[in-house]
Amino acid sequence: QVQLVQSAAEVKKPGASVTVSCKASGYTFTAYYIHWVRQAPGQGLEWMGWLNPNNGATNYAQRFRGRVTMTRDTSINTAYMDLSSLTYDDTAVYYCVRDRSENTAEYFQHWGQGTLVTVSS
């Protein structure tokens, strides 16, 4: 079965960077786009962008451009999301999510368990 297993929770200081990993199993990693979606405590969902694991192409939401980098390592079926220049507003649960259909970036079928990133001084 499809599984996305994310890295453990992180606590970071303002101005620091964080890397969240997402290890995929149960399907062909390079066939499905990976999205990153975040959710601040008690708030709604926010799409950050997608990664095409086949060729490394990315598309970031404008508000994160310059701060977010999405990469992958196909040898270990793992996607990464780096977010830099953290502020308190970046405190959130970060989800990696697999698209429903091959080679498309549309909507979100399989979700990781989420990684809580807390920004605190």
Added chain:
Amino acid sequence: DIQMTQSPSTLSASVGDRVTITCRASQSISSWLAWYQQKPGKAPNLLIYKASSLESGVPSRFSGSGSGTEFTLTISSLQPDDFATYYCQHYNTYPYTFGQGTKLEIK
């Protein structure tokens, strides 16, 4: 960016009720809309895609309709497991955006 507005924000209902949640887009998104259910402390779960297509494994009491700018999610007969928060999401253009959520509570 396309704004997605859900109504109501909170809905109180009883087991067996028929409930409808509305999602409005700030501009036409054709049928490029998905619905998700989220329970506390859990990741969201895909219910509906392309406005009215039921995701595999989702009970048939869930249905979606609409196109353009107005969409609805209907639960025909509420079950205890359905009390959760529901989100709509468009995938018409970038950035993809979600509605603010509708919390379905037990009356």
